[in-house]
Amino acid sequence: MNPLKYILEKEFKQIFRDPAIIRVIFILPIIQLIILPMAADYEIKNINISIVDRDHSTTSNRLIHKITSSNYFKLVDYSGDFNQAMTGIDNDKADLIIELPRGFEADLYARKEAKLFLAVNAINGVKANLGATYLRTIIQNYNNDFRIALLTPGRFNELPVIETTSSNWYNPRMNYKFFMVPGILVLLITMIGLNLSAINIVREKEIGTIEQINVTPIKKFHFILGKLIPFWILGLIVITIGLFIAWLFYGIIPLGAYFTIYVFAAVYLLVILGMGLLISTYAENQQQAMLISFFLLMIFVLMGGLYTNIDSMPEWAQWVTKFNPVAYFIEVMRRVVLKGSGLSDIKQPLLIMLIFAIVINYWAVISYRKRS
Amino acid sequence: MEKYHSEQASIVVSSVSKSYTSGKTVVKALDNISFEVEKGSLFGLIGPDGAGKTTLFRILTSLLLFDKGKALVDGFDVISGYKEIRKRIGYMPGRFSLYADLTVQENLNFFASIFETTIDENYDLIKGIYAQIEPFKNRRAGKLSGGMKQKLALSCALIHRPSVLFLDEPTTGVDAVSRKEFWDMLKGLKNEGITILVSTPYMDEANLCDKVALIQSGSILNIDTPHNITHTFSKTIYRIKGRDMQALLLQARQWDFAEQVYPFGEYHHAVIRQQSTELHFPEGVEASRIHPGIEDVFIDLMRNHDQ
Numbered sequence: 244m245n246p247l248k249y250i251l252e253k254e255f256k257q258i259f260r261d262p263a264i265i266r267v268i269f270i271l272p273i274i275q276l277i278i279l280p281m282a283a284d285y286e287i288k289n290i291n292i293s294i295v296d297r298d299h300s301t302t303s304n305r306l307i308h309k310i311t312s313s314n315y316f317k318l319v320d321y322s323g324d325f326n327q328a329m330t331g332i333d334n335d336k337a338d339l340i341i342e343l344p345r346g347f348e349a350d351l352y353a354r355k356e357a358k359l360f361l362a363v364n365a366i367n368g369v370k371a372n373l374g375a376t377y378l379r380t381i382i383q384n385y386n387n388d389f390r391i392a393l394l395t396p397g398r399f400n401e402l403p404v405i406e407t408t409s410s411n412w413y414n415p416r417m418n419y420k421f422f423m424v425p426g427i428l429v430l431l432i433t434m435i436g437l438n439l440s441a442i443n444i445v446r447e448k449e450i451g452t453i454e455q456i457n458v459t460p461i462k463k464f465h466f467i468l469g470k471l472i473p474f475w476i477l478g479l480i481v482i483t484i485g486l487f488i489a490w491l492f493y494g495i496i497p498l499g500a501y502f503t504i505y506v507f508a509a510v511y512l513l514v515i516l517g518m519g520l521l522i523s524t525y526a527e528n529q530q531q532a533m534l535i536s537f538f539l540l541m542i543f544v545l546m547g548g549l550y551t552n553i554d555s556m557p558e559w560a561q562w563v564t565k566f567n568p569v570a571y572f573i574e575v576m577r578r579v580v581l582k583g584s585g586l587s588d589i590k591q592p593l594l595i596m597l598i599f600a601i602v603i604n605y606w607a608v609i610s611y612r613k614r615s
Numbered sequence: 616m617e618k619y620h621s622e623q624a625s626i627v628v629s630s631v632s633k634s635y636t637s638g639k640t641v642v643k644a645l646d647n648i649s650f651e652v653e654k655g656s657l658f659g660l661i662g663p664d665g666a667g668k669t670t671l672f673r674i675l676t677s678l679l680l681f682d683k684g685k686a687l688v689d690g691f692d693v694i695s696g697y698k699e700i701r702k703r704i705g706y707m708p709g710r711f712s713l714y715a716d717l718t719v720q721e722n723l724n725f726f727a728s729i730f731e732t733t734i735d736e737n738y739d740l741i742k743g744i745y746a747q748i749e750p751f752k753n754r755r756a757g758k759l760s761g762g763m764k765q766k767l768a769l770s771c772a773l774i775h776r777p778s779v780l781f782l783d784e785p786t787t788g789v790d791a792v793s794r795k796e797f798w799d800m801l802k803g804l805k806n807e808g809i810t811i812l813v814s815t816p817y818m819d820e821a822n823l824c825d826k827v828a829l830i831q832s833g834s835i836l837n838i839d840t841p842h843n844i845t846h847t848f849s850k851t852i853y854r855i856k857g858r859d860m861q862a863l864l865l866q867a868r869q870w871d872f873a874e875q876v877y878p879f880g881e882y883h884h885a886v887i888r889q890q891s892t893e894l895h896f897p898e899g900v901e902a903s904r905i906h907p908g909i910e911d912v913f914i915d916l917m918r919n920h921d922q
Binding site (some may be wrong): 246249250253254256257260261311368385420451452453454455457459461614615 | 676677678679680697698701702704706708710711713714715716717721725726728729730733758771
């Protein structure tokens with residue numbers, strides 16, 4: 244007779260009798276994967292622009308037309324007064340001011356050079372940055388058009404110009420959903436796995452059932468394994484649901500094999516669940532366990548490479564991400580989904596995860612004490 | 616594993632001390648406690664809340680390490696022989712600690728199987744108790760009444776036929792009828808040869824034990840059979856009754872011949888000072904000398920211990 248069998252039987256019964264867990268497992272992935280990718284769009288649209296036009300010339304009109312027709316900018320104010328435009332920024336109505344000085348057109352023709360002024364509301368850093376960049380690109384384009392129109396045909400540019408064309412490998416249309424959805428799926432199973440396992444043993448502590456378990460000859464190893472396996476299976480089910488939704492709603496079919504994803508996920512889940520159980524053995528009550536797991540999740544997510552770019556972090560932060568399992572899985576997920584990597588391509592992160600899994604679970608078994 | 620051969624004693628506690636540190640203060644939960652429990656006897660641990668009863672139980676059930684002393688259960692040291700001990704003891708903690716989301720039968724089955732036994736194998740032992748909740752065997756444990764929960768907990772603690780049974784305040788919060796029923800069940804288990812250590816804050820339950828230990832603030836004040844405890848008590852006790860009991864209590868506490876007066880059911884009990892020769896009870900007060908009960912002894916012991 245194997246005691247593990249009875250523990251598993253008991254754990255599964257408890258899980259399936261808990262309506263909250265079932266809801267979390269089935270409803271959470273659906274909502275997160277359907278709604279979040281739509282919201283988590285990297286492109287900045289609807290930048291509110293305020294234009295101060297003191298020139299009122301054909302050239303300035305054309306430039307303004309070009310800006311407003313780009314879909315990125317929304318004209319909120321058009322005036323000839325900078326102070327009025329500034330009030331717009333103060334009231335958070337405008338994100339950007341572009342000022343075209345008097346004599347803009349005249350200077351451009353006469354001196355072959357003209358100045359304009361950009362003021363950016365930097366409260367929202369990303370929006371300000373991207374907005375200014377977009378605007379600069381538009382102005383540059385306009386500048387080129389203007390030069391071409393002005394130059395006599397047949398003559399080459401007087402000044403050499405480097406023109407860049409780029410092509411996007413692995414995601415040709417730069418569909419952000421292709422890299423967001425797999426990433427969000429990783430966050431999702433991390434969240435579910437960590438929280439469910441973190442509150443599990445601690446709940447037995449709170450209800451007092453652990454006392455009754457501790458006086459039995461049950462082995463620690465069996466007890467922890469009995470907690471780990473059901474959540475491991477649930478985690479794989481959530482991934483399956485997630486991959487199905489990714490296909491159904493976004494048409495995402497991994498270039499690589501589903502098998503590769505599952506192999507990595509199987510090891511990854513051991514890391515996350517082990518971490519949860521470790522929290523569970525140290526925490527005194529569910530509140531503590533939730534707080535600790537929330538804190539860890541926050542770091543994992545923000546340093547995971549989904550919303551922030553790991554390569555642009557300072558070096559110490561990049562070192563921290565080396566201990567972040569989420570970063571590994573997001574990386575692997577993207578490689579498999581977008582690039583078609585196979586098992587041999589991901590063997591390094593896989594090995595690292597395996598080591599993580601062994602260390603953390605061993606630690607969890609050791610730190611769970613049947614006596615105090 | 617070294618096994619200590621002791622013919623009669625099933626539980627041996629010698630000079631066990633345990634203190635907790637909470638913040639900067641050290642709380643002594645058990646202070647140099649020693650006692651023995653005979654094999655197959657019903658031993659009561661009587662004491663108020665916070666006396667250290669649960670700490671002692673957790674030590675004996677191998678859940679808690681202690682600072683000093685030695686404790687043996689069924690011949691095994693609770694520190695080094697915890698694995699053996701966990702196979703042969705039954706523990707019913709003070710708080711209901713079975714799985715509320717499993718049914719009665721599932722709980723019992725689960726505990727039977729982790730002890731590598733079955734319900735059928737030991738059905739005869741729990742029959743008297745389990746038969747009463749068997750009609751509800753498909754009900755979730757969390758939905759049972761207090762008395763039924765307690766019977767289920769006892770069944771689960773007994774399912775592997777333990778040689779020593781630890782019951783931590785099993786009757787706290789249980790109605791009078793169920794309490795009586797419960798003690799009858801314990802007598803039945805005693806007849807099966809199981810050693811039982813039971814703790815209770817109710818002094819009236821002391822009479823139902825073979826031997827009792829009165830514990831307070833981590834020390835044992837007295838250990839003896841209930842009979843000996845009452846018969847070796849040397850003080851004289853009167854029970855008094857008047858028209859206005861509340862006024863009488865306050866008045867009686869002023870009497871110089873009364874050492875202590877406390878309410879006791881429909882009477883007050885007055886402990887008489889040893890030197891007093893003449894007792895003058897006021898008019899209208901009905902007073903008669905009684906044999907001291909076990910509660911009287913305990914109240915006296917606890918009072919003297921406090922001073």
